[in-house]
Amino acid sequence: MDEVATIKSFSERLIAAQRPVRILESVRWTGDVQDAFFRSGADALPKVDRAWYQNRPLGFDAANMLGGFADLERDIAGSLGSEHPAGAILLRMCEEYGDAVRMLELRGLPEFCDLSKKLFGSTKDALHSGEPTLAEFGRKIKAALDRIEPCMNTRDPADDDTISGTDAARILGDNLTKSMGCHGEHPTVIADDGITADAAAGAKVIKLRLDATFSMRELRLLEVHEGWVHVGTTLNGHAQTTCHFLSKGTPSATITQEGLAVLTEIVSFSSSPARQRRINNRILAVGMAEDGADFLEIYRFFAGQGFSKDESFQFAARVFRGSTPDGLPFTKDIAYTKGFVLLYNFLRAAVNSGELDLIPLVFCGKVVLEDVGRLRELLGRKLLEPPAFVPQPYADLHGLAAWMCYDSVLADFGSEPLQQNFKKVFQS
Numbered sequence: 001m002d003e004v005a006t007i008k009s010f011s012e013r014l015i016a017a018q019r020p021v022r023i024l025e026s027v028r029w030t031g032d033v034q035d036a037f038f039r040s041g042a043d044a045l046p047k048v049d050r051a052w053y054q055n056r057p058l059g060f061d062a063a064n065m066l067g068g069f070a071d072l073e074r075d076i077a078g079s080l081g082s083e084h085p086a087g088a089i090l091l092r093m094c095e096e097y098g099d100a101v102r103m104l105e106l107r108g109l110p111e112f113c114d115l116s117k118k119l120f121g122s123t124k125d126a127l128h129s130g131e132p133t134l135a136e137f138g139r140k141i142k143a144a145l146d147r148i149e150p151c152m153n154t155r156d157p158a159d160d161d162t163i164s165g166t167d168a169a170r171i172l173g174d175n176l177t178k179s180m181g182c183h184g185e186h187p188t189v190i191a192d193d194g195i196t197a198d199a200a201a202g203a204k205v206i207k208l209r210l211d212a213t214f215s216m217r218e219l220r221l222l223e224v225h226e227g228w229v230h231v232g233t234t235l236n237g238h239a240q241t242t243c244h245f246l247s248k249g250t251p252s253a254t255i256t257q258e259g260l261a262v263l264t265e266i267v268s269f270s271s272s273p274a275r276q277r278r279i280n281n282r283i284l285a286v287g288m289a290e291d292g293a294d295f296l297e298i299y300r301f302f303a304g305q306g307f308s309k310d311e312s313f314q315f316a317a318r319v320f321r322g323s324t325p326d327g328l329p330f331t332k333d334i335a336y337t338k339g340f341v342l343l344y345n346f347l348r349a350a351v352n353s354g355e356l357d358l359i360p361l362v363f364c365g366k367v368v369l370e371d372v373g374r375l376r377e378l379l380g381r382k383l384l385e386p387p388a389f390v391p392q393p394y395a396d397l398h399g400l401a402a403w404m405c406y407d408s409v410l411a412d413f414g415s416e417p418l419q420q421n422f423k424k425v426f427q428s
Contacts, residue, residue, distance in 0.1 A: 053107035
């Protein structure tokens with residue numbers, strides 16, 4: 001079998017093997033847990049334990065699944081090997097999917113949280129020796145937002161959530177056609193009365209809840225976050241004729257995906273302090289749970305910030321899904337902040353090193369940042385297709401490079417004494 005056929009064969013085997021693994025679906029708390037929590041007066045821990053999860057089967061036999069990944073890993077190692085760029089990526093994906101299956105087997109047990117940290121990380125992690133931890137980053141962002149938000153007291157019509165689900169689907173669909181349609185396939189947007197969240201993105205379809213209302217700012221965020229990044233990279237991955245494995249994302253790819261989505265919100269000027277606080281709250285809440293806070297404490301943390309009781313429950317449930325209300329957290333929600341920090345530094349390194357050709361490769365599919373060198377090699381060997389769709393902030397590398405060049409140098413000129421001089425001007 002030739003190289004192309006071998007990669008295609010392993011891609012299809014991996015895609016088939018991972019298909020039953022649905023991490024978020026397997027760990028989510030059902031609506032009856034929320035109903036019971038509020039019936040109890042919202043002052044008792046939800047009734048979720050090991051037995052509760054065992055009554056909700058995974059839908060696959062974990063031992064057989066692990067055996068299948070082990071067989072596939074052995075075949076890849078014996079054929080392509082770890083020195084081949086596609087082989088190295090496929091081997092890592094097999095290992096991660098195996099860890100994900102083991103994690104799901106352990107729902108409701110402390111070991112679930114250990115594997116969650118292995119796959120997604122911990123708020124106590126520093127991304128480089130001597131650097132602040134992710135928890136410290138979250139606290140610094142909170143302090144910065146606390147300083148900014150009192151100034152953001154002007155009403156903006158873009159924040160009025162008066163757009164019906166039907167109209168929102170039409171507006172978002174039109175916007176995505178304009179921003180993505182000229183590059184080939186683009187997502188379809190529909191209003192749906194069968195979803196509980198306000199929005200849900202699939203491989204090619206974005207659903208908006210029919211009875212929800214939206215603001216223009218929310219629709220812009222959905223266009224950028226769900227459309228440009230999540231659906232865009234899915235479509236680019238599906239377009240890979242050889243490296244079709246890039247159409248599926250492992251937990252480490254989730255870190256890249258969510259970080260890229262948050263970064264794209266910012267560089268496209270689609271975000272806001274309120275949006276960033278919502279994201280930053282996730283890492284603060286996971287950090288609190290890692291320090292021993294239980295579900296009630298996390299629920300009250302969100303409620304104390306003015307969120308509704310339903311929102312506060314859902315945000316807190318995200319932290320403990322797969323775990324127990326008094327256990328350690330499911331750390332997937334640190335992916336947004338961890339991924340943002342990694343992507344930001346990746347961009348700076350690519351610009352400062354003159355490696356601009358690496359930047360569009362993060363849109364080739366569900367990629368991991370550590371693989372970009374391998375992806376460039378695959379592209380050079382005609383085994384990888386360039387991404388059909390790259391969002392505008394990254395498609396124009398001239399503009400991005402200019403911004404990042406100034407960004408890297410201005411860090412040395414943003415001294416506290418210089419800022420103090422301006423503070424004196426403000427007060428004069």
